[in-house]
Amino acid sequence: MQEDRKSLDDRQKLTDLERIRHSCAHVLATAILRLWPEAQFAAGPPVENGFYYDVELRHRIAPEDFPAIEAEMKAEIKANHVFEKRIVTRAQAIKDSESGRLGGLSERPGNPSKFKLGNLEAIPEGEPISYYQNGDFIDLCAGPHVLRTGNIGAFKLTHVASAYYKGDERNPQLQRIYGTAFKTRKELDDHFAMLEEARRRDHRKIGAELGLFTIDPDYTGPGLPLWLPKGGAILEELEKLAKETEFAAGYVRVKTPHLAKEKMYQTSGHLPYYAESMFPPMELAEGGESLKRESAQAGSITQRGNDSTKYYLKAMNCPHHHRIFAAEPRSYRDLPLRLAEYGTCYRYEQSGELFGLMRVRSLNMNDAHLYCAPEQFAAEFNAVNEMYLKYFKIFGIEKYVMRFSTSAPEGLGRKYVNEPALWKQTEDMVRGVLVDAKINFVEVPNEAAFYGPKIDVQVWSVIGREFTLATNQVDFAVPKRFGLVYKDRDNVEKTPLCIHRAPLGTHERFIGFLIEHYAGNFPLWLAPDQVRVLTIGDDPALVSYAKGIVQELRASLVRADGDFGTDKINGKIQRAELAKVHTMLVIGPRDLAANAVSLRVHGQGNLGAKPKGAVIEDLLAAIKERRA
Numbered sequence: 001m002q003e004d005r006k007s008l009d010d011r012q013k014l015t016d017l018e019r020i021r022h023s024c025a026h027v028l029a030t031a032i033l034r035l036w037p038e039a040q041f042a043a044g045p046p047v048e049n050g051f052y053y054d055v056e057l058r059h060r061i062a063p064e065d066f067p068a069i070e071a072e073m074k075a076e077i078k079a080n081h082v083f084e085k086r087i088v089t090r091a092q093a094i095k096d097s098e099s100g101r102l103g104g105l106s107e108r109p110g111n112p113s114k115f116k117l118g119n120l121e122a123i124p125e126g127e128p129i130s131y132y133q134n135g136d137f138i139d140l141c142a143g144p145h146v147l148r149t150g151n152i153g154a155f156k157l158t159h160v161a162s163a164y165y166k167g168d169e170r171n172p173q174l175q176r177i178y179g180t181a182f183k184t185r186k187e188l189d190d191h192f193a194m195l196e197e198a199r200r201r202d203h204r205k206i207g208a209e210l211g212l213f214t215i216d217p218d219y220t221g222p223g224l225p226l227w228l229p230k231g232g233a234i235l236e237e238l239e240k241l242a243k244e245t246e247f248a249a250g251y252v253r254v255k256t257p258h259l260a261k262e263k264m265y266q267t268s269g270h271l272p273y274y275a276e277s278m279f280p281p282m283e284l285a286e287g288g289e290s291l292k293r294e295s296a297q298a299g300s301i302t303q304r305g306n307d308s309t310k311y312y313l314k315a316m317n318c319p320h321h322h323r324i325f326a327a328e329p330r331s332y333r334d335l336p337l338r339l340a341e342y343g344t345c346y347r348y349e350q351s352g353e354l355f356g357l358m359r360v361r362s363l364n365m366n367d368a369h370l371y372c373a374p375e376q377f378a379a380e381f382n383a384v385n386e387m388y389l390k391y392f393k394i395f396g397i398e399k400y401v402m403r404f405s406t407s408a409p410e411g412l413g414r415k416y417v418n419e420p421a422l423w424k425q426t427e428d429m430v431r432g433v434l435v436d437a438k439i440n441f442v443e444v445p446n447e448a449a450f451y452g453p454k455i456d457v458q459v460w461s462v463i464g465r466e467f468t469l470a471t472n473q474v475d476f477a478v479p480k481r482f483g484l485v486y487k488d489r490d491n492v493e494k495t496p497l498c499i500h501r502a503p504l505g506t507h508e509r510f511i512g513f514l515i516e517h518y519a520g521n522f523p524l525w526l527a528p529d530q531v532r533v534l535t536i537g538d539d540p541a542l543v544s545y546a547k548g549i550v551q552e553l554r555a556s557l558v559r560a561d562g563d564f565g566t567d568k569i570n571g572k573i574q575r576a577e578l579a580k581v582h583t584m585l586v587i588g589p590r591d592l593a594a595n596a597v598s599l600r601v602h603g604q605g606n607l608g609a610k611p612k613g614a615v616i617e618d619l620l621a622a623i624k625e626r627r628a
Helices: 008-012 016-035 063-079 090-098 114-121 185-201 203-210 229-248 262-268 318-326 374-395 420-436 507-518 540-555 569-578 589-594 612-625
Strands: 050-056 084-088 129-134 137-140 154-164 173-182 213-215 225-227 259-261 282-285 293-296 299-302 308-313 337-346 362-372 399-405 441-444 454-460 466-475 497-502 531-535 560-563 583-587 596-601 605-611
Touching: 016 050, 016 063, 016 129, 016 137, 016 154, 016 173, 063 154, 084 090, 090 114, 090 129, 090 137, 114 137, 154 185, 173 185, 185 203, 185 507, 203 507, 225 229, 229 337, 229 362, 229 374, 229 507, 259 262, 262 308, 262 318, 318 337, 318 362, 318 497, 362 374, 362 507, 374 399, 374 420, 374 454, 374 466, 374 497, 399 420, 420 466, 466 507, 531 540, 531 569, 540 560, 540 583, 540 589, 540 612, 560 569, 569 583, 583 589, 589 596, 589 605, 596 612, 605 612
Parallel strands: 399 441, 531 560, 531 583
Antiparallel strands: 050 173, 084 129, 129 137, 154 173, 213 225, 259 308, 282 308, 293 299, 337 362, 362 497, 399 454, 454 466, 466 497, 583 596, 596 605
16 A cells, blocks of 8 residues: 555566455445445555555454454455556645545545545655455555456455554554465365464474473563473584584684673664664773662662773674784684674564564574675685575575665665675676576665674475574674784785685574474484383383493484383373474383384384394484484
């Protein structure tokens, strides 16, 4: 709709599916007006996975009203009304709003279309003002739409929420009616089947069931996850994978503190532009004495002295790594220098944005910064992309796309560093690497980092859910701010390019993705409970044999334990299956006599009796090779 799109270009870029959903929003409004003619409508755009329309109505719409609304929508679709567009003058639009005709089925004396009047004000002078009409319903809208209501396909209303008009809490609060639509009934059914599977795989639900992590808002604080032992095992495995991969690729590991002086982030440029996403500063006296603090009724008062210094919790590792680069003289022989760290960062996400492990305030970053000369850039940037592809293969990620985010001329000096020549140079360099390597990417303007172009890696889980997994960023600005230099072959000082990369993103978000991707059924190498040895009964000889197997596995750093009690074997197997233990080794009298084990794998069942030595050898190989 005219008030819902950013620009004419954006409006013309709606996909076929977005056109269907945009049109369905008009049909929703038509249906609501047939049931409640006094309804006042604000905006109703297509959004990710559906559409909505904001409405002011004394009646509180609830899911119980959906069948009646959907029946009216089906009648409008069956009528197969044409979506007719016409251009009007601003004066005509104001007149139609004042009469209540806009956003209505007819004129409504005494009930003007107040939100349409507000939306008209947002349309710039000189931009065409257009209506779309389907049947009796006329709306202020720039389109586009499907040709007829009968082209809409299959739809369903989903839920109701509240929203302030134009997102401003000073404005009236409206009811936001959500729905979704697809070309066919099968696509609609598949969508809701996926949503149901997504609920079953919710990382918060599975994380609690398997004892992977907890969030304690009362003591630790919201958005600050605590890793339980089983979750800690996954963390360790991912870090081990990254360290091995990075070591083989010539990275060196560093370690930096969790906080730094204000000067660090002023120099990097993060202050003041990133301040809202950082925790408030701490002020400390530098003379060896703490600042004097006095209690007050409203809280704590800090008395500031002239010698106090502000410290910030680390929101990103890059400034620290820049200082490590600057700690020693560098020459072209030292480049490329690849500094890697599992650094904990802290970001003050708004409370309403926190979501399980996906949006947190404490982040363990699989971070690294690559300092290189311009002629080394292509090889280094491509090597990072190749590392991403290697990880995708390990984790069974088959669908991905790299979003190449560039700058916009109008943002230079405000949103972006004002270096137009360097922007063009580095964007051309990144684009060239992606094209030459035949990497699947899309180019997105005006979404770069403030210091250079970047790539956001979008991946899809096995059930089709999209995640932003990691980043790969070019930085031509901040090294200069820190005075980073190396001497080239001619002994001339030059500023290196810096590549920021985090192929596994943050552990929190990546583990959240993996929990849902695998539905908690992790491959052997990653499973918190890798092996459990189960005895049929508690005969001392059986138990001794079983304990020996556990000890042998644990000596090879396999996460193995045993269940040697008097419970029936079916109960022991059931417990192991519920805990999603990857491999179960069942020991009975025949196994003891044959120096064998009966092998069970979670989700596969009984695989039969096998020699103990061969099973252990294969388990160790599967873990080492990180088999899927």
